[in-house]
Amino acid sequence: MHKVRIQFSKDGALKFIGHLDFLRVFQQALRRSGLPVAYSQGFNPHILLSFALPLPLGMASLHDYADLTLAESTDMENARVRLQEYAPLGLTVLTIWEADGRSAAAVTEAADYILTVKEAEITTVRQAVHELLAAKEYIIAKKTKGGIKDTDIRSDIIDIKSNGNVVTMRLSAGSGRFLNPMTVAAILLGRDTAACEMIRAELFKKEGEILKPLY
């Protein structure tokens, strides 16, 4: 068994399908590609494929990660070219490498999001970023299983940079802590985020105290 990690980006029509649908679509591409994928044991074998972190519906990603188990070793660059050849429109396979150890899902702790704001909003957003970063705490009413609860989200905001109409937000994202980027966008924009343009740019793991991209 050979564990590999796939770095890819996702855009176009694929933005509009849910996590499970994307998993199926990715598995179909793997089956078409003829790569020597490994299957789970048991009655209903499936391809051993998992993603680092589901993307919200409607969001594209620049660097996304999946773990895949192969039944035999194979040349990584060949595998990448092959998978790309059979990939659906909107999926770009960037790199594949052998990656033993903890799964992408287990190590992911943070994510970068890029929010594009309208010209007219630049000043307000810059001000809001400033205030948010200066605050020691930021309490919002968060929906949890036990009802609505006041939660401090400040510690999950790792950094925010605004540069012209581009706002880059680094937020907690992973199976442990997760801050919804739309929540932050709503705070910055001071409005409903339905029509806001956001992509997920990168995922990070922790090495010591330092955040490093997953590749």
Place this chain on the structure above:
Amino acid sequence: MRLSDEMLLRVEKPGRYVGGELNAVIKDKEGKTRFGFCFPDVYEVGMSHLGLQMLYFFINRREDAWCERAFMPWPDMLSVLREADIPLYALESGDGIRELDILGFTLQYEMCYTNVLAMLELGGLALRAAERGEDDPIVCAGGPCTTNPEPMAEFIDFFYIGDGEASLDAVLDAYRDNKTRGGKKADFLSAISGIDGIYVPAFYDVKYNDDDTIANFVSNRHEVGSRVKRAFLPRLGYFPERFLVPLVEAVHNRVTLELARGCSRGCRFCQAGYIYRPLRERGIDELLAQAEALLAATGHEEISLLALSACDHSGFGELVDRLLAVTEPKKVNLSLPSTRLDASFLSAVEKTQRVRKSSLTVAPEAGSQRMRDVIKKNLTEEGILAGITQAFEADFNKIKLYFMAGLPGEEEGDVQAIGTLAEKVVEVYYKMPYEKRKKPVAVSVSTACFVPKAFTPFQWVGQVSPEAFETRQREVKAGIRKKQITYRYHDAKTAYVEGVLARGDRRVGAAIEAAYRAGAMFDGWSEHFNYYTWLAAFESAGIDPDFYTQRERGENELLPWDFIDMGVSKEFLRREYERAMKGETSPDCRTSCADCEVACHA
């Protein structure tokens, strides 16, 4: 695509509306005949339909044509489109469907008729053919419901009746030639009216008797004959090398192989068993090659075998063996059609480890032997119970039993027999030795409401009223005492409306329009079906629904679909009806010919 991300994210499943599926065909629209395949139901249903996959690639194999798709938007998207004033668009180009040349609706079930009207209106087209102009696309319709096209006649420019592959090329050639010549719509319609399978309703007039039956049905043009012959393909040929692979989960995400068209059994209630005659099989080598090509082109993990009675394929055992040799190493699931519990099916099940051994479907269709003889369902109680015993022994523990209520000549005893049969199935389970009964047995019984259809031996009979259906449902329920049995039944009121649409004449079109205007849509979805909307629509259109449903037609009555030559003769259907009423069966075509006059061995 003219929908913004924001609009798409306002609906529940945006993936239905974005296209971009694997194997979707994108062409340069210049110089092409643009065909819009319109499926009047939601995306997930339409994308699971083999006919869509077949015709999509069949049309797109032509260099001079481009086939795109449109589906009925779910109500959430419907409001988004209406609010933003965006017309229904084709998924491939994003162009409004009104910009295409021909729109082809597939009529798979009567309860989608209001969706057809909704799609026309969403596309910016007038509902009635007579009100559309030269700038509008030609609107056509195909599919099994075109065996009685009359209720939809006012809305459709031409119907295509019969095998899609048989005449579609001729129609597309004619369209191209007409366009090159600068001909008008009417020229095109006259040019195709002589092609097998083409019915242009505007070229025919109907006159009625005082008692509302049809007096005559004649062509109002010299060049058109009074009868329309179905399009017929003597040998199955074309099959796509690719399938569209949806991004959102469809009802079925799998490769479907068409084992055969037609059926030799001739169950008397089954319209498909008559209109697709004779039985035409595909060869095993051909099917195998298709399976391999389609798995490679789609990446699906399941193959299903489609035919009216798939296990009847003359090489079924060999086919399953050879398919398993392809599918097992690829970890692909072979889904076996299970409505016929005979030896060939059970032995196939034995051979596949990858069949989910839990639930099995059996369709005795009627509870009593007498009724099974009337409908010519060639199954005996011993046969059913023996098959189920074998299934239990092979580790199945859930059995689904399908029946119909309201069959012609049905009496109280016949209805009670449904529950009795289900109880016997449970008893058969407990007759097995204790160590074999590892899992609890569960039998689910469901009864559909029998709706008589055109071109079947029951096309003359009166349909049971909704009240009588409900009485029968109560009788079945009362007859089921064992707790291992659950009972479900289809809605009698839906069956009543379906009955009107199935055997209606041209006048019924006004009621369909009225129902649509009053908000009817997605009538095949129980949560959307509104009986009272329909009753009001019948009334406002001046239509007596009982005339179309409950009335027994006379032997010599001119039926609304009599002008179609579907292959089988009316005399044969009448003979079968008379035999049915005497409780007599007739042979399977594989044993001997019952002379249906489709001339399959001429």
